[in-house]
Amino acid sequence: MIDLYTYRTSNGRKVSIMLEECGLPYRTHIVDITAGEQHAPDFLAISPNGRIPAIVDADGPAGASLSLFESGAILLYLADKTGKFLPADADGRWSAVEWLMWQMGGVGPNFGQAFHFLHQHPDDAPPADIAYGRDRYGAEIRRLCGVMDRRLAANPYLAGGTYTVADIATFPWVALHKWFELDLEETPHLRRWYENVRERSAVRRGMNVPAREP
Numbered sequence: 001m002i003d004l005y006t007y008r009t010s011n012g013r014k015v016s017i018m019l020e021e022c023g024l025p026y027r028t029h030i031v032d033i034t035a036g037e038q039h040a041p042d043f044l045a046i047s048p049n050g051r052i053p054a055i056v057d058a059d060g061p062a063g064a065s066l067s068l069f070e071s072g073a074i075l076l077y078l079a080d081k082t083g084k085f086l087p088a089d090a091d092g093r094w095s096a097v098e099w100l101m102w103q104m105g106g107v108g109p110n111f112g113q114a115f116h117f118l119h120q121h122p123d124d125a126p127p128a129d130i131a132y133g134r135d136r137y138g139a140e141i142r143r144l145c146g147v148m149d150r151r152l153a154a155n156p157y158l159a160g161g162t163y164t165v166a167d168i169a170t171f172p173w174v175a176l177h178k179w180f181e182l183d184l185e186e187t188p189h190l191r192r193w194y195e196n197v198r199e200r201s202a203v204r205r206g207m208n209v210p211a212r213e214p
Helices: 010-022 071-082 090-120 127-154 165-174 188-198 201-206
Strands: 002-006 026-030 054-057 066-069
Touching: 002 010, 010 071, 010 090, 010 165, 010 201, 054 071, 066 071, 071 090, 071 165, 090 127, 090 165, 127 165, 127 188, 165 188, 188 201
Parallel strands: 002 026
Antiparallel strands: 002 054, 054 066
C-alpha cells in the first residue's frame, strides 16, 4: 500500500493521476498547506523540502519501505515500479524524461508564479509589482503553451506517439487554463491534447484527489 501525502494542487494531482493510471492501491493523507501542515516535523521527515506531494511505499525496492518527495521523482519511481507510462525503448524513454524535465523546470514554476500574481498576491502589494509579475509570467506561460502546441502539431502526446509521465505531469497545469486567462482556441493542438487527456477515467479520478467535500 502506498501512502500519498497531498493537497488540491497541480503538483499533488500529478501523483494521484499516476497512481490511478497505474491501478496501485493508496491511502490519501491531506496536508493542508494553507494551515502550514507542510512544516510539521512528521511531514518533514518524509518531505525534507516541506512541499507536497510525497509518498511512502511500504512495498518498495526489495520489499523495504521507501519514502519519496518531488513529483517528478515520484512519477519516475511509479513508472519503474509498474512498467507503465515510460517507454521501454531508449528513444521513447528519453523523450518522456526530456519532456517531464521540461515540465518540472518550465511549466510548473512559471504557471505557479503566474497563478500567484493573478490570484494569491497580498492585497497591499504595490500595483506596479503585480502588473510586472502578471506581464512577465503571463508572457512566459503563453510561450510555453506555444511550445506545446508546436510539439503536439506533429505528435499525439508530448513525448511522441505514446501517453507518458510527461503528459501526466503537464495536464494538471493546463487544466487550470481558465484561471490563467488562456484561450485554448489559440493553440488548437494543445486544446486537442487537453480534451483527449481529460477524458481518461483515471485522470478524472486523480484530479479529484483529495475528494471535494459535499
